Amino acid sequence: MLYREAINLALDETMSEDINIILLGEDIANVGGTFRVTEGLLDKYGKARVIDTPIAELSIVGNAIGMAIGGLRPVVELMTANFSLLAFDQIVNHMAKLPFMSAGKIRLPMVLRMPQGVSKQLGAQHSENYENMLSSVPGLFVFAVNSPNYAYHALKKSIKMDDPVIFIEHELLYNKKEEIDMKSDLDPFKARIIKEGEDITIISYLKMLDDTASALDDIEKELNCSCELIDLCSLNPVDFKTLEASIKKTGRLIMIEEGHKMGSYGAQIISWAVEELFYFLDAAPLRLCGKNVPIAYNRKLELASIPTPKSIKKDIINWGRINGL
Amino acid sequence: MDTALMEDLYYSMLLGRHFEYAAKENYFQGNISGFLHLDIGQEALSVGAMKAFEGDVFTTYREHVMALSRGMSANAIMAELFGKVDGVSKGRGGSMHMFSPKIGFYGGDAIVGGHIPNAVGCAYARKYQNKKTGCLVVFGDGATNCGGFFESINIATSQKLPLVFLCENNKYAIGTKIETVSAFSKQAKKVEAYMPTVEVDGMDVLAVYKAIKKAGEYIKEGKGPIFVEAMTCRFEGHSISDANKYRSSEEMKKCKELDPLLKLKPLLDKVFVEKIEAQVIRDITEAVNFAHESPEPSLAELNKYIFTDEGLKHAL
Numbered sequence: 001m002l003y004r005e006a007i008n009l010a011l012d013e014t015m016s017e018d019i020n021i022i023l024l025g026e027d028i029a030n031v032g033g034t035f036r037v038t039e040g041l042l043d044k045y046g047k048a049r050v051i052d053t054p055i056a057e058l059s060i061v062g063n064a065i066g067m068a069i070g071g072l073r074p075v076v077e078l079m080t081a082n083f084s085l086l087a088f089d090q091i092v093n094h095m096a097k098l099p100f101m102s103a104g105k106i107r108l109p110m111v112l113r114m115p116q117g118v119s120k121q122l123g124a125q126h127s128e129n130y131e132n133m134l135s136s137v138p139g140l141f142v143f144a145v146n147s148p149n150y151a152y153h154a155l156k157k158s159i160k161m162d163d164p165v166i167f168i169e170h171e172l173l174y175n176k177k178e179e180i181d182m183k184s185d186l187d188p189f190k191a192r193i194i195k196e197g198e199d200i201t202i203i204s205y206l207k208m209l210d211d212t213a214s215a216l217d218d219i220e221k222e223l224n225c226s227c228e229l230i231d232l233c234s235l236n237p238v239d240f241k242t243l244e245a246s247i248k249k250t251g252r253l254i255m256i257e258e259g260h261k262m263g264s265y266g267a268q269i270i271s272w273a274v275e276e277l278f279y280f281l282d283a284a285p286l287r288l289c290g291k292n293v294p295i296a297y298n299r300k301l302e303l304a305s306i307p308t309p310k311s312i313k314k315d316i317i318n319w320g321r322i323n324g325l
Numbered sequence: 326m327d328t329a330l331m332e333d334l335y336y337s338m339l340l341g342r343h344f345e346y347a348a349k350e351n352y353f354q355g356n357i358s359g360f361l362h363l364d365i366g367q368e369a370l371s372v373g374a375m376k377a378f379e380g381d382v383f384t385t386y387r388e389h390v391m392a393l394s395r396g397m398s399a400n401a402i403m404a405e406l407f408g409k410v411d412g413v414s415k416g417r418g419g420s421m422h423m424f425s426p427k428i429g430f431y432g433g434d435a436i437v438g439g440h441i442p443n444a445v446g447c448a449y450a451r452k453y454q455n456k457k458t459g460c461l462v463v464f465g466d467g468a469t470n471c472g473g474f475f476e477s478i479n480i481a482t483s484q485k486l487p488l489v490f491l492c493e494n495n496k497y498a499i500g501t502k503i504e505t506v507s508a509f510s511k512q513a514k515k516v517e518a519y520m521p522t523v524e525v526d527g528m529d530v531l532a533v534y535k536a537i538k539k540a541g542e543y544i545k546e547g548k549g550p551i552f553v554e555a556m557t558c559r560f561e562g563h564s565i566s567d568a569n570k571y572r573s574s575e576e577m578k579k580c581k582e583l584d585p586l587l588k589l590k591p592l593l594d595k596v597f598v599e600k601i602e603a604q605v606i607r608d609i610t611e612a613v614n615f616a617h618e619s620p621e622p623s624l625a626e627l628n629k630y631i632f633t634d635e636g637l638k639h640a641l
Contacts, residue, residue, distance in 0.1 A: 022453070048453055054483075059442045059476040066446020069431055070381070072453065074446075093436050094443060102424035103415035104630040106431070139631050141639070163636035189639045237640050 004037045004174040006148035007113070010155035011038065011075065015045055021159060022067060024051040024060060025077030034079050035115060035174045061087035061112065065094050068108040068164075075159055081116030081130045081168065088133075095164045096139030109162045111155070117207055117258055118295055118306050119171040127295035127302075129259035131206075134166050135236040135268075142166045142236040143188055144205040148178040150233060153186035168235070170206040191239040193246070197226035199325065200316075201246040203269060204256040205232040208307060212256050215313040222313075223320040235265065240272065247273055251282035252323070254316060258306050261289035283323035288315055326531055328594075334376060334530045335589050336601050338368040341390030342586060343609045344399055348389065348406055348420075351613065352565050357406045360435070361420050362387040366528075366560030369585030370493050373533025374555075378489065378541050380451065380458030381429040383444035385465065386421035388433050396428045399612035409619035416622040417630060437498075438464060438471030441490075445477045448488040448550075459487025459544045461537070467498025469512040478550070482519040487544035489537065490516070490552045493527060499563045500571045516552040527555030528583040558583055 001009070015021045023029075023038060023045075029052040032039035042050040053060045057078060064074035078084050084091065091112070098106045118127045135142045141163060145151045151169070158165040191203075194213060197220075204212050209231050216227055228246050232238065247253055253273050255266035270285045290306040307315075345363045352361050364371055364387050375382065375394035384391050392402055397413055405412030406420055413423045414433075421435040431447070434440035444462035451459050468474055469492060481488045492512050496503045503510050513522035521543070525536040533555055540551045558580040562569035569577075590598060632640050 054476065054480060056476040056480070058473050059445065059480055062439075062442020062473065062477075063446035063449060063480065066383075066443035066448070067450045068446075069426075069443060070447040070450025070454075072450045089436055089439055090442065093439060094434075098424075098432070099632070100630045101414060101418045101422040102432070102630075103413075103417050104633070105414075105424045105426055107633060141632075141636070161633075161636065163632045 001148050001178065001180050002174065003148045003151055003176040004035055006152040006180055007037050007155055007169070008039060008041070010152045010159070011041060012044070014156055014159045015041065015049065018073065020071065020073045022049050022051065022072050022074045023077065024053050024064060024074060026053055026055050026060070026079045028052060028077050033077060035171070037174070038077065057083045057086035058090055061090040061095065064110050065090060065098070065108060068110045069106060073109045073159060075111045076113065078112065078114040080126060080171070081114040082126050082128050084114055084130060091134070091140070092137050096137045099163070100139055107162050108164045111158045111165045111167050113167045113169060115169040115171045115174070117170045117172065118302060121297050121299055121302060123297045124294035129257070129290070131168055131235050132259055132263055132265040134168070135265060140164055140166050140236065142168065142234070144168045144232060144235050145170070146173065146206055146209045146231050146233070148176060149180050149184070150186065150188070150192070152180050153184060154188035154233070157188050168206065172207050189234045189237060189239060191233050191242040192231040193242070194229040194231055195227070197228035197250065199225035199250055200227045200252040200254060200320070201230065201243070201250045202227050202254045202256065203230045203232055203243065203266070205235065206258065208256045208258050211307065211309045212312055215309045215316070218313050219316050222317050223325045225320065225325050238269070243269070244277065247277050248280050251280055253281065253285040254288065254319070255285065256288045256307055256312060258290050260292050261287070262292045264289045286316070286319045288312060331531070331589065332593060332597055332601070334372055334534065335586070335593055335598070336605070337372040337376065337394045338530060338586055338589070339601060339605045340399065340608060341368045341372060341393055343605050344389055344393060344402070344612070347403070347609045347613055349565065351406070356616070357420070358408070359419055360386065361406070361565040362563065363561040363565065364390040364559070366580065366584070367493065367495065367557050369530035370527040370533055370555045370557050373530040374461065374463065374491055374537045377534045377537035378461045380487070380541070381431060381447055381460045382463070383431045383440045383447065383460060384433065384463040385440070386433070386435045388423060389420070391463070392423045392425070392430060392433070395425070395430045397423065397425055397430065399608055400615040403612040403616040404619045407616040407619065408621070409616055410622045411615070411619035438468035438473045440464070441468065441477045442473050444488060445481050445486060448481065448486040449484060452487055457545060458541070459489070461489045461491060463491045463493060465498065466492060466494040466496065466503050466507065466512050469515055470498070470507055478516055478519045481550040485547060485549040488550040489540045489544055490550060491537065492552065492554045493557050494554055495557045495559050497563065497571070500567060502571070511554065513552055513554045520550050520552055522552040522554065524554050524556065527557030528585045528588065530585050530589055
């Protein structure tokens with residue numbers, strides 16, 4: 001099943017069970033979503049439950065919060081995370097804080113889905129990653145979706161939670177294919193070990209995880225070592241237990257992400273490892289990120305702005321050699 | 326209008342007035358800190374609207390009197406101002422964040438205009454649930470200059486939502502005169518293309534009550550939202566730290582001549598008025614004592630309420 005189909009199925013199955021689940025977003029009803037995620041749901045559930053909104057993100061998120069206050073369980077699609085900036089007051093000051101400020105009298109069972117990241121030549125205003133900002137806000141659960149299986153299970157569980165969830169997707173993953181394990185009782189808060197290894201712990205999420213995976217064979221051959229690759233899955237909270245066990249085993253840590261290096265999400269992971277596991281580390285950690293530049297339209301400039309399978313391979317091999325691997 | 330209702334409105338306004346006096350006094354005594362936006366002078370609007378409207382209410386940071394009139398206890402509100410555990414938000418919210426879903430009161434929002442889209446969403450929920458009532462959203466004239474306000478009047482109208490927009494036009498956005506920052510001094514101008522608009526004397530509690538009753542009936546018809554603009558005047562600065570220097574003494578004198586309590590008082594029985602004044606003083610004294618005696622929140626519960634108890638298991 002494709003990643004976008006897995007999300008669609010999760011929406012469909014939860015909507016069929018609970019009349020309070022409402023979808024809202026730009027172009028999600030008639031068009032079926034810019035990335036075809038909500039295709040078919042309008043016909044099945046009608047326009048009162050699958051709502052085409054104006055192009056007004058502040059209101060899309062603000063209205064969803066009000067719907068949740070009113071007893072519904074809204075699932076929002078923001079066309080891209082780039083537009084979430086228009087809704088940041090609603091996300092940060094309302095969605096994340098109303099439950100706390102009301103001492104739990106207000107509960108916001110809602111999910112905010114948004115794809116992000118560098119796609120193909122979409123230009124500076126459509127290519128950003130904002131998980132660093134979103135994960136820094138107390139009161140939000142933030143999930144990063146790399147695979148169809150995780151997408152299906154984590155979304156179903158997110159929709160059923162009574163707390164607000166940010167569900168980050170990546171624009172280049174919508175056609176990723178994977179069998180879904182229907183019997184699995186997946187815990188969305190748990191990091192996923194993609195491949196076990198002994199010498200280096202590599203942590204990533206979203207599309208960079210796949211780019212790293214594709215370079216792994218070459219890296220292992222070249223450095224004559226084995227890497228443990230971990231999909232973080234939940235960006236807030238972080239499954240530190242899984243990370244800790246891996247780092248204690250390997251003694252080496254690499255963090256890979258697409259966002260800009262300044263203020264990057266992974267800086268937090270590295271910082272935690274240095275603070276908590278300093279004496280288990282055999283080498284200074286490596287952090288591979290996007291450059292501190294807006295993303296250019298030109299394809300070559302665009303690719304030079306973010307880690308690619310090629311740059312990941314080169315950077316890890318260089319780092320390995322310097323660090324005695 | 327029947328006597329019992331007029332007496333109730335007067336009692337609520339007087340309770341609100343004295344509550345705010347006590348809040349001010351306790352602020353200067355150091356028992357209350359942070360922001361404190363007093364509603365003194367605007368009681369007719371707050372009380373009239375809260376007593377008249379049947380559905381769910383979303384309002385701003387100037388909400389003590391509204392919360393009181395809606396049925397929240399003076400004790401719980403005062404304890405919240407003191408930051409105590411028996412406060413309506415258990416000391417997490419403070420003056421600007423009071424909520425009580427039981428009585429359909431959803432804050433208490435401190436981002437100007439930030440709660441308007443929430444009210445729109447709740448009105449959608451009420452329509453979807455086929456509820457008889459809708460929502461009331463209260464905001465100042467300053468909020469009508471925010472983008473979210475314009476988004477909201479568009480969505481509420483295009484979706485025909487049961488929503489009363491109540492603009493408290495006190496002519497100042499914090500300390501800036503409305504004419505300086507708004508294209509119109511009457512904010513209804515901004516809305517006329519979208520929905521019916523009504524102007525009401527916000528210093529006349531009976532007029533506000535009637536206007537909001539009528540507006541509440543209108544939104545039940547399924548024709549969409551309605552906009553009520555209440556012309557009002559606050560006797561104090563925007564917040565306790567605002568010295569109110571931008572208004573001349575002459576302007577303030579005129580403003581205070583419109584005191585809504587003085588307007589209603591002559592219509593009431595003198596014995597009732599005396600009795601109720603004594604009652605209000607007792608109520609407020611009790612609220613202050615209650616707030617003093619209530620314990621501080623436990624530091625061990627710092628993380629509580631960020632998530633549900635179930636969610637908190639994952640977060641920590």
